[in-house]
Amino acid sequence: MSLQIRDLHVSYGTRPVLLGVDLDVPDGELTAVLGPNGSGKSTLAKVVARIARPASGSVTVDGRDLHSLPRREHASVVAYVPQVSATPFDLTVRDMVMLGRTPHIGMRPRAQDHEIVDRELGRLRLGELATRPMAELSGGQAQRVLVARALAQEPRVLILDEPTSALDLRYQVETLEVVREVAIDRSVAVLVVIHDLNHAAWFCGHSALLHEGRVLRSGHPTETFDAATLSQVYGLEIDVTHPAPGMVEVRPRSMSASAARRTVAPVLEPASTSV
Numbered sequence: 001m002s003l004q005i006r007d008l009h010v011s012y013g014t015r016p017v018l019l020g021v022d023l024d025v026p027d028g029e030l031t032a033v034l035g036p037n038g039s040g041k042s043t044l045a046k047v048v049a050r051i052a053r054p055a056s057g058s059v060t061v062d063g064r065d066l067h068s069l070p071r072r073e074h075a076s077v078v079a080y081v082p083q084v085s086a087t088p089f090d091l092t093v094r095d096m097v098m099l100g101r102t103p104h105i106g107m108r109p110r111a112q113d114h115e116i117v118d119r120e121l122g123r124l125r126l127g128e129l130a131t132r133p134m135a136e137l138s139g140g141q142a143q144r145v146l147v148a149r150a151l152a153q154e155p156r157v158l159i160l161d162e163p164t165s166a167l168d169l170r171y172q173v174e175t176l177e178v179v180r181e182v183a184i185d186r187s188v189a190v191l192v193v194i195h196d197l198n199h200a201a202w203f204c205g206h207s208a209l210l211h212e213g214r215v216l217r218s219g220h221p222t223e224t225f226d227a228a229t230l231s232q233v234y235g236l237e238i239d240v241t242h243p244a245p246g247m248v249e250v251r252p253r254s255m256s257a258s259a260a261r262r263t264v265a266p267v268l269e270p271a272s273t274s275v
């Protein structure tokens with residue numbers, strides 16, 4: 001187990017936001033952090049990324065306290081893709097991904113650093129954009145560059161805060177597949193804040209449901225996604241089905257009902273044949 005979070009309390013000023021969070025993020029798979037707006041997901045991600053400081057509790061990686069590591073060492077262990085990010089306007093896509101190598105390089109990038117950057121540009125299908133300025137990218141393209149930068153960092157722990165929020169369906173699926181592949185191949189512990197419960201169920205072997213600053217449920221999505229709990233947490237009637245062993249599907253009940261009411265027209269009419 002590489003990333004362990006124990007009894008974590010975080011406040012903004014006098015307002016408590018995380019109230020004793022315990023979470024294990026296993027190596028080699030994705031852990032989804034789920035929950036309604038304002039439940040504390042990004043705050044949890046920021047504490048691991050050392051952007052927010054805990055009032056108490058611990059965050060350890062392989063038994064080492066993340067908040068006591070020297071900055072450079074922390075950066076070589078943890079990569080973070082924030083929910084929103086200001087883009088340094090005069091960087092090209094390639095320069096931006098090379099920034100991921102910063103904790104590993106000395107005076108200047110070596111041939112190996114360039115190879116790693118090329119590999120990640122290819123993996124995220126950014127090769128053709130490599131020389132483009134960041135300022136000219138679409139929101140989805142820029143989001144994929146940030147994921148590529150985090151992968152180029154070759155971290156032990158990868159923290160992704162809504163990494164697919166700007167992506168079209170194909171890139172949502174491809175990006176989560178790439179991250180899962182990297183998690184397995186390099187035994188990385190990945191914590192991903194995500195709103196899409198079905199994507200969480202497809203791609204994540206582990207999940208934690210946050211509610212009002214506490215982890216209400218954690219475990220495999222088939223255990224965490226329970227209709228009564230989800231309905232209570234999201235304030236909406238939710239149906240949960242298990243289409244196959246180990247799989248789980250989530251749907252708001254209003255959608256299930258309207259789908260059942262709709263008369264489905266046949267997509268293809270048989271061609272009329274005249275003799």
Ligand SMILES: Nc1ncnc2c1ncn2[C@@H]1O[C@H](COP(=O)(O)OP(=O)(O)OP(=O)(O)O)[C@@H](O)[C@H]1O
Pocket residue numbers: 012017035036037038039040041042043044
């Ligand atoms: N910098 C800040 N200063 C003060 N309060 C903050 C700050 N950042 C977040 N909060 C508050 O902390 C609570 C948790 O915010 P957080 O961003 O962690 O939630 P979240 O679960 O990630 O939400 P969302 O799904 O909307 O992204 C919210 O009530 C938010 O208003």
